[in-house]
Amino acid sequence: MQPRSLDEARRLYPAIGFALYAMDPKGPVTLELLDPEVSDQIPLSWTAATEARVWEQAFPPTPIEPVDQGSFMPPEGSPARAELAAAVDDPTAGLASELAAELAAEVGGLFD
Structure with a gap:
């Protein structure tokens, strides 16, 4: 199932850590995922122009x-x-x- 918001992602995948941010005004949106059960894991990261697009990249339909x-x-x-x-x-x-x-x-x- 493809989450469409941070709240929905946290409900669907409670064991995964999420970070969703846009540091530059009008800049790209970044989504990072981290599984705390995997030691020394580098967060998975996606960047896109919009929040909707970054969710689509991380969770394809x-x-x-x-x-x-x-x-x-x-x-x-x-x-x-x-x-x-x-x-x-x-x-x-x-x-x-x-x-x-x-x-x-x-x-x-x-x-x-």
């Missing part, structure tokens, strides 16, 4: 998977199915409707 005609749900065990199930299981994330709409748009809608 789930690839689109073909869905059988007449079927709404992606195949069992697929990353898209896991992402959709996680969003539905946690309605506070606010992603269930977004994911369903994205999926429906990619497969031609629910009622086609």
Whole structure:
């Protein structure tokens, strides 16, 4: 699942440390991740023009998977199915409707 904010990233990945900053006015945004369980780890780092783009770099969207005609749900065990199930299981994330709409748009809608 792709976090879209620092709060969401901290909720989805509670064991990972995050730093999100922009040091220069109107300059690039940097996101750093650190796993405290990995000793002597250098933080993973991404830099982009916007916060949205830096999140996309660090957590790329789930690839689109073909869905059988007449079927709404992606195949069992697929990353898209896991992402959709996680969003539905946690309605506070606010992603269930977004994911369903994205999926429906990619497969031609629910009622086609």
